Amino acid sequence: MPESWKSPEVLNPPTEPVVAWHTELPPAPRFPRDRYWLHILLFLLTIVSTTVVGASHWFGFMTMFGSRPVRASLATMAVQGLWYSLTLLAILGAHELGHYLACRYYRISASLPYFLPIPFPLTGTAGAFIRIRQPITTKPALFDVGVAGPFAGFLVAVPALFVGLAMSNVAPLPPVFSGAELGEPLLFKFAERLVWGDIPENLSLNLHPMAFAAWFGLLATALNLFPIGQFDGGHIAYAAFGRRSAYVTIGTIAVALGLCFYSSSWIVWTGLAVALLAVFGWRHPPTWDDHVPLDRTRLWLALLALVVFVVCFTPAPIEPLDLIRPQ
Numbered sequence: 001m002p003e004s005w006k007s008p009e010v011l012n013p014p015t016e017p018v019v020a021w022h023t024e025l026p027p028a029p030r031f032p033r034d035r036y037w038l039h040i041l042l043f044l045l046t047i048v049s050t051t052v053v054g055a056s057h058w059f060g061f062m063t064m065f066g067s068r069p070v071r072a073s074l075a076t077m078a079v080q081g082l083w084y085s086l087t088l089l090a091i092l093g094a095h096e097l098g099h100y101l102a103c104r105y106y107r108i109s110a111s112l113p114y115f116l117p118i119p120f121p122l123t124g125t126a127g128a129f130i131r132i133r134q135p136i137t138t139k140p141a142l143f144d145v146g147v148a149g150p151f152a153g154f155l156v157a158v159p160a161l162f163v164g165l166a167m168s169n170v171a172p173l174p175p176v177f178s179g180a181e182l183g184e185p186l187l188f189k190f191a192e193r194l195v196w197g198d199i200p201e202n203l204s205l206n207l208h209p210m211a212f213a214a215w216f217g218l219l220a221t222a223l224n225l226f227p228i229g230q231f232d233g234g235h236i237a238y239a240a241f242g243r244r245s246a247y248v249t250i251g252t253i254a255v256a257l258g259l260c261f262y263s264s265s266w267i268v269w270t271g272l273a274v275a276l277l278a279v280f281g282w283r284h285p286p287t288w289d290d291h292v293p294l295d296r297t298r299l300w301l302a303l304l305a306l307v308v309f310v311v312c313f314t315p316a317p318i319e320p321l322d323l324i325r326p327q
Contacts, residue, residue: 054084055123084209091217098152146235157217164211183314
């Protein structure tokens with residue numbers, strides 16, 4: 001074949017083989033958009049449910065353990081119920097916002113908070129949560145997302161506790177009294193001592209609704225920091241101990257079962273924790289850097305999270321109290 005008939009590729013053959021295929025990148029994962037109307041609706045319903053409960057707390061606070069009559073309009077009780085409602089929602093909202101902002105920092109898809117309006121007689125809500133829509137692949141990200149919520153909620157609960165205790169008062173219990181006794185976490189006892197000093201035995205602290213909301217916020221912080229499965233404490237434990245955190249989960253469940261015999265108020269929560277483990281598994285989902293130890297700074301923060309858990313924990317959160325004094 002004459003040279004002039006040859007194509008350029010024949011005259012100058014390539015030194016490397018030409019790959020003749022077309023590659024396409026996999027499409028980015030698509031996640032459902034937030035249904036803003038649902039988040040707003042649940043939030044408004046939670047305001048209503050917690051305000052109703054807060055009004056009952058304020059009414060009980062004003063009656064001084066039922067020793068004096070109180071008359072108030074529904075409008076007044078609704079406004080006063082906001083002391084409890086807004087304080088509690090601020091603590092729960094800060095907790096979930098901490099998780100959400102940490103997810104946004106690591107570009108992890110997460111939903112806005114879902115508040116749960118449940119007409120429990122003491123709380124008015126079952127808390128709040130966010131949906132994390134994709135796996136968390138590294139220990140540092142897992143740790144930061146897990147610890148951000150409890151720390152943020154705790155930072156709001158502490159000043160609310162001191163302000164609420166300052167608005168409370170001490171009063172004598174009546175000869176016949178029926179109600180609930182709240183277990184006092186170490187932080188609560190410390191704040192009570194700073195604000196009120198030694199309270200005489202014949203008197204009792206009459207909690208303002210804001211102080212009760214702060215007490216519930218401390219309890220919620222402790223519950224979330226239990227090192228179980230995919231609780232916040234479970235995320236922290238896995239980041240610190242890796243796959244060995246499964247043994248921490250089993251040991252913690254054993255402790256929770258023991259607490260049920262000490263106080264019946266643990267039965268529902270322990271049952272819920274066991275049910276979640278049955279659904280999602282005992283072992284935490286692994287990260288790709290499972291073999292890499294957590295850095296020293298985060299280990300110190302994990303220790304700080306343990307301290308927060310200890311000062312917020314109480315072995316008997318709520319106990320029925322029937323007090324009958326001899327005349």
